Amino acid sequence: MPIETSCVAVARPSGDDRQWTRVCRAVAGAAVLVLAACAQSGPGVPGSKPPVAAQSFDDGVDSLTAALLAGAQRDPADHATRRILVVDPLIDRGTGNQVVATRRMADRMIARVREQTPSIEPRPFTAENLDQKPLLLVGSITAVAGPGSVPPVTSRRPTVYRIWASLSDLRTGKIIAKEMAWVRADGVDMSPTEFFRASPAWAADPAMVAYLKTCGGNPGEPVDPTYLNGVKANAATAEGIQAYENGRPLEALVALTAAEHLAGGDQIRVHNGLYLTNLALGRTDVAEAEFGRMIDAGLDQGKLAVKLVFKPASVQFWPERAISGPYPMWLRQIAAHAAERSACLRIIGHTSPTGAPEINDVLSKRRAEFVRATLIRRAPQLRPRTQALGRGSSEPIVGSGRDDATDVLDRRVEFAPSNCVRTGL
Numbered sequence: 001m002p003i004e005t006s007c008v009a010v011a012r013p014s015g016d017d018r019q020w021t022r023v024c025r026a027v028a029g030a031a032v033l034v035l036a037a038c039a040q041s042g043p044g045v046p047g048s049k050p051p052v053a054a055q056s057f058d059d060g061v062d063s064l065t066a067a068l069l070a071g072a073q074r075d076p077a078d079h080a081t082r083r084i085l086v087v088d089p090l091i092d093r094g095t096g097n098q099v100v101a102t103r104r105m106a107d108r109m110i111a112r113v114r115e116q117t118p119s120i121e122p123r124p125f126t127a128e129n130l131d132q133k134p135l136l137l138v139g140s141i142t143a144v145a146g147p148g149s150v151p152p153v154t155s156r157r158p159t160v161y162r163i164w165a166s167l168s169d170l171r172t173g174k175i176i177a178k179e180m181a182w183v184r185a186d187g188v189d190m191s192p193t194e195f196f197r198a199s200p201a202w203a204a205d206p207a208m209v210a211y212l213k214t215c216g217g218n219p220g221e222p223v224d225p226t227y228l229n230g231v232k233a234n235a236a237t238a239e240g241i242q243a244y245e246n247g248r249p250l251e252a253l254v255a256l257t258a259a260e261h262l263a264g265g266d267q268i269r270v271h272n273g274l275y276l277t278n279l280a281l282g283r284t285d286v287a288e289a290e291f292g293r294m295i296d297a298g299l300d301q302g303k304l305a306v307k308l309v310f311k312p313a314s315v316q317f318w319p320e321r322a323i324s325g326p327y328p329m330w331l332r333q334i335a336a337h338a339a340e341r342s343a344c345l346r347i348i349g350h351t352s353p354t355g356a357p358e359i360n361d362v363l364s365k366r367r368a369e370f371v372r373a374t375l376i377r378r379a380p381q382l383r384p385r386t387q388a389l390g391r392g393s394s395e396p397i398v399g400s401g402r403d404d405a406t407d408v409l410d411r412r413v414e415f416a417p418s419n420c421v422r423t424g425l
Contacts, residue, residue, distance in 0.1 A: 048063060048066055048067060049063075049067050049179075050063040050064050050067050050179060050180065050181035050182075051063065051181075052147055052148040052182065053182070054146075054147045054159075054160045054182045054183060054184045055181065055182065055183055055184070056183065056184060056187050057101070057104075057105075057183045057184070057187030057188055058108065058187070059183075060163055060181040060183035061104075061105050061108045061109060061112075061163065061181075061183075062108070062112060063181050064109075064163060064164070064165060064179050064180065065108070065109045065112040065113065065116075065165075066112070066116065067179040067181075068165055068177050068178075068179045069113065069116060069117050069120075069177075071177045071179065071219075072167050072176045072177040073176045073177065073219050073220070074169070074176060075169075075171075078119065081119070082118075082119055082120070082121050083119060083120050083121070083134065083135055084120075084121055084122075084123050084129055084132050084134035084135065085110075085113060085120045085121065085122045085123065085134055085135045085136075085137060086122075086123055086124070086125045086126075086129050086130065086135075086137070086235075087110060087122070087125055087136075087137045087138075088125055088136065088137070088211070088231070088234050088235075088238070089102070089103075089106060089125070089238050089241075090102035090103075090105055090106045090138065090139040090140060090141070090165070091140055091208070091211065091212075092140065092141055092142070092190065093140045093141065093212060094142060094143075094152065094154070094397050094398055095192070095202065095397055095398065095409055096202075096204065096208035096211070096212075096269075097192045097193070097196035098192070098193045098195070098196055098241070099141075099189070099190050099191060099192050099193060099196075099406075100189035100190070100191045100193065101141055101161075101188045101189050101190055102139070102140070102141055103193060104189075105141065105163060106137075106139070109137065109139075109165070110122045120135065125234075125235050125238050125239075126235055126239065127232050127235050127236065130170070130231060130232055130235060133169075133171045134170055135167055135168065135169055135170070135176075136167070136169075136170055136223075136231075137165060137166075137167055138165065138166055138168075138211060138214050138215050139163065139164060139165030139166070139215060140163070140164060140165075140212060140215045141161050141163045141164075141188070141190075142162055143155070143158035143160070143161055143162075143185075143399075143400075144158070144160055144161065144182070145160070146159070146160050147160055147182045148182065149162070149182075150162065150180075154396040154397070154398065154399025155399055156353055156399065156400060156401040157185075157400060157401065157402075158185050158400065159184070159185050160182055160183070160184060160185060161182070161183050161184075161185060161188050162180055162181075162182055163180065163181055163182075163183055164178065164179065164180035164181070164215060164216075165178070165179065165180075165215070166178040166214060166215055166216070166217055168217075168223045170223075173222055173223055173228065174219075174220060174221065174222055174223065175214070175217040175218065175219055175220065175221050175222075175223060176219055177219055178215075178216075178217065178218060178219060190398070190400070190406045191404075191405055191406050192405060192406070193245065194244075194245045195241045195244050195245050195269075195272075195273070195276070196269075197405055198276055199269065199272035199273075199276065199307075200272065200275065200291070200294075200306060200307055200326070200330060201268060201271070201272060201294050201295075201298060201304055201305065201306050201307070202268065202304075202305045202307070202409055202412070203268045203297075203298045203301055203303060203304050204303075205267055205268045205297075205301055206226055206264075206301075207226075207227075207230055207233075207234070207264060207267040207269075208267075209226075210224045210226035210227035210230065211234075213227065214227045226264070229263050230262070230263055230264020230265065230267075231264075232262050232263070232264075233259045233260075233262040233263060233264045233265035233267070233270070234259075234264070236255050236256070236259035236262060236265070237255070237256065237259040237265075237267065237269060237270055239255040240252045240253070240254075240255035240256035240259060240270075240273050240277070241269070241273065243255060244273065244276060244277060244280070249276075249277045249280035249281050250277075250281060252273065252277045253274070253277040253278065253281065256270055256273040256277060257274070259273075260274065266297060268294065268297060268298060271290065271293060271294035271297050272294065274290040274293075274294075275287050275290040275291050275294060278290055288329055288333060291329065291330060291333050292333040292336065292337055295333055295334055295337045295338075295415075296337055298415070299337070299338070299415065299417050302416060303414055303415070303416045304414065304415050304416075305409060305412040305413070305414045305415075306330060306334070306412065306413055306414075306415065307408055307409070307412060308327060308330075308367075308371065308412070308413045309323055309324065309408065309411065310367055310411070312403075313363065315363075315366045315367050315369075315370040331371070331374050331375060331378065332378055334375060334415060335374075335375040335378035335379040335382065336378070336379065338375065338379065338382060338385075338415070339379040339381055339382055341417065342420075343417040343419065343420065344385040344386065344387070344417065344418045344419070344420040345382065345385060345386045345387075345415055345416070345417055345418070346386075346387050346389055346414075346415070346416045346417075347368045347371050347372045347375070347386060347387065347388050347389070347413065347414075347415060348368060348389045348390070348391055348413065348414040348415075348416060349363075349364035349365055349366070349367040349368035349371075349388070349389070349390045349391065349413055350364055350391050350392070350393070350395060350396075350410060350411060350412050350413070350414065351363055351364045351392055351393050351411055352393060352396070352401055352402075352403050352407055352410040352411050353393040353396060353399060353401040353410070354393075354401050354403055355393075357392055357393060357394075360392035360393045361390055361391075361392035362390065363390070363392075364390035364391055364392045364393075365388060365389065365390025366390070367390075367413065368388035368389055368390055368413060369388040371388070371413050372387075372388040385420060393410070396410045397409045397410055397412075398410050
């Protein structure tokens with residue numbers, strides 16, 4: 001039975017039939033709108049909010065994108081014109097790396113934007129497109145305790161991840177939308193992409209912190225100023241990373257060199273890229289010098305983690321040359337640059353959560369002591385200015401306990417400068 005017919009058929013008070021019919025038609029119209037809204041409650045439908053329950057990865061990305069587009073506080077005039085959208089590559093919250101999941105998330109979000117919002121045109125993340133003051137998308141992923149949970153966790157084998165993104169308008173410099181969703185871990189691949197897997201060093205530098213602040217900003221708030229200051233360096237860096245992964249090291253070197261000289265370009269990933277691209281081009285002396293500059297950049301920021309992979313339950317480096325072949329050069333540069341400084345240096349070993357905590361504590365310190373001894377052999381003046389410490393598995397960055405490429409940073413060795421007088425070294 002049609003809605004209007006059922007309304008007219010029900011008992012009503014005596015009076016003007018025409019007035020009652022108008023009321024019924026108004027109610028029917030409202031009911032149609034309610035039914036339409038209910039029909040749009042599924043994942044990926046414009047206007048719906050992501051459910052709190054954990055979805056499949058693809059459904060979670062679709063519902064996140066739909067809600068982000070629907071909730072964007074855009075200038076009404078924009079809907080009559082075509083706005084450009086660029087995406088600063090999405091990252092893992094814990095490491096700042098691009099991983100398989102964030103790449104897949106970004107690709108799917110761009111596809112949904114093209115399908116659902118004709119007034120928005122996705123374009124590459126380049127300086128030229130940034131000059132057009134486009135809409136800007138950033139986003140991230142992190143393991144959480146469960147659906148609806150926000151704080152990150154570093155527990156073994158997470159079952160749920162939170163994904164989120166924010167949309168900013170570079171005309172106004174403000175965030176115009178932010179949304180989040182939860183996805184099941186069985187569809188999430190946290191393996192780092194080729195560039196980040198090959199990068200030898202890591203630090204939570206200001207560029208990474210500013211990106212995550214922009215991800216977490218609320219609509220109406222200004223975009224983080226440090227992020228805005230370095231957004232063109234981010235674009236050049238993204239071009240360099242893509243070129244490196246596509247087997248074009250010379251093109252990557254040009255882009256990364258440009259990034260280094262832009263505002264906000266003093267980033268660990270830029271230094272990693274300059275090292276990797278020179279190495280790929282056979283310029284080993286230049287690559288070694290770039291590694292030294294990366295050491296200085298990390299120590300200037302207070303802490304640098306280096307991916308030194310050891311044999312399981314051992315203080316010996318992994319024997320495969322493809323992995324440990326550069327280690328002698330890395331340690332030579334670390335020793336030389338640490339010796340040039342007046343500060344003392346803490347060498348801190350870490351392990352993944354695999355194994356008993358008390359064993360990990362001992363193993364991490366033994367590994368730090370091994371690295372310290374290696375540095376002292378190369379620069380004896382470091383003996384009174386260095387200290388080996390072990391943190392075991394108490395400070396994981398990833399925490400999954402997989403002991404593979406996804407959590408290599410949990411098995412890192414950190415180098416942290418300290419004040420000799422204060423520490424008594």
